[in-house]
Amino acid sequence: MAKLTIDLTILTINEEVEPAVFILHPDAQRLEFSLEPRWIRHMHKPHDFSFGPVSTPLPVFWLMLDGERTIQIEDECHVIRKGDLIVFPPGLPYQLLSAEAGSPVRYLSLSCTVRLGPFDFHELYPFPKLTAVFDEAIFHRLADHWMESVRLFDQFVALYEHDASDGSPSSLAVSLALLRVQGALQQWFAHLMALLGPQLPEQPPDIDPRIIKACTYLQEHVHEPLTLEKLAAHVYLSPSHFSYLFRRALGQPPAQYVRSYRIRLAKELLLQTSWPVGEISQRVGYGELSEFSRAFRHASGLSPQAYRQQWRHTNI
Structure with missing residues (x-):
């Protein structure tokens, strides 16, 4: 293709x-x-x-x-x-x-x-x-x-x-x-x-259209469980071949991309909405608030509440 x-x-x-x-x-x-x-x-x-x-x-x-x-x-x-x-x-x-x-x-x-x-x-x-x-x-x-x-x-x-x-x-x-x-x-x-x-880079990136389709799908379904097998099936590829194409296009495995996207989206929602942390946790695909809090702290060094509070007092 x-x-x-x-x-x-x-x-x-x-x-x-x-x-x-x-x-x-x-x-x-x-x-x-x-x-x-x-x-x-x-x-x-x-x-x-x-x-x-x-x-x-x-x-x-x-x-x-x-x-x-x-x-x-x-x-x-x-x-x-x-x-x-x-x-x-x-x-x-x-x-x-x-x-x-x-x-x-x-x-x-x-x-x-x-x-x-x-x-x-x-x-x-x-x-x-x-x-x-x-x-x-x-x-x-x-x-x-x-x-x-x-x-x-x-x-x-x-x-x-x-x-x-x-x-x-x-x-x-x-x-x-x-x-x-x-x-x-x-x-x-x-x-x-x-x-x-x-x-900016002289050579634009080459991205397989199936990877674009998979990324669009995972962002639209970020609140759902997203396994390698599910993403690969969405674009009619075997998990191993999908993982190879994904890593070649974006420089990271699909699971890491999903985790990073969930935390990035959570940060945006913490800054742009007044939704409770528990609701944000559900919207970005974490079934348990404790699991979300651990993942967020591991990625950012702060709890979700502390991250939101930090920006409320920062005017840059």
């Missing part, structure tokens, strides 16, 4: 960047591209502001506007200043170190899901952690789109919270506000990819 190759093409017309197009060859099939915001903020912080270490299941993007600080991602320290674009990878601990003196810092912060079909974008195209934007025109264009996204996101949140306070279903105005945010994010991401594209 032919493989699907994912190519990333950035189209430019009259120096204006159009949204990214993700094409699958050799057929006319495509992976659906989606962007969903978690937060979009314009941050002003004093010189002694610090946080962390923290980690998030989603990538976090910063664009430094003013000031100079030191960040740490895992064991690597970086001095960041105006014009630096920082990407905090999902799942890795990072922190902003305190400074005894200095000027306030101002930066733009954004976190969102970026997905290609069943895959997170960073699984296929890992982002560089630090990029210096030396070109003033590119910097201001990216910052302007980012600021517009902040404005639209704040409008959306205000409308959503107004409807929620009334106890009424979300209005058409809320849906339209979210569409405007998503449209602005598409433009922001196109500018981001025009900037980062040269640093």
Whole structure:
């Protein structure tokens, strides 16, 4: 069976960047591209502001506007200043170190899901952690789109919270506000990819379409028991051959991928909902809360409750 190759093409017309197009060859099939915001903020912080270490299941993007600080991602320290674009990878601990003196810092912060079909974008195209934007025109264009996204996101949140306070279903105005945010994010991401594209892998990954189908299935049925035999049968392969193709495509065995996806989804639900931990445990496929708590602590070093509480007191 032919493989699907994912190519990333950035189209430019009259120096204006159009949204990214993700094409699958050799057929006319495509992976659906989606962007969903978690937060979009314009941050002003004093010189002694610090946080962390923290980690998030989603990538976090910063664009430094003013000031100079030191960040740490895992064991690597970086001095960041105006014009630096920082990407905090999902799942890795990072922190902003305190400074005894200095000027306030101002930066733009954004976190969102970026997905290609069943895959997170960073699984296929890992982002560089630090990029210096030396070109003033590119910097201001990216910052302007980012600021517009902040404005639209704040409008959306205000409308959503107004409807929620009334106890009424979300209005058409809320849906339209979210569409405007998503449209602005598409433009922001196109500018981001025009900037980062040269640093991304030259060779796009080859993914067998049966593996894409299996990943889609396991995400749609994550609340159910998912064995190797069940996943292999869904795409009409023997367990051994399916496991071989899966490991070759994604670099890990199916069981590890399922465990990682369940914990990543649990982290997203802990941050984005107020559901009880027991309900989240059921939704991500753990029959017993104690089993879920052990798996979560093993993966993140924190209990589910502590992970949620940590982020409620972190504003980055």
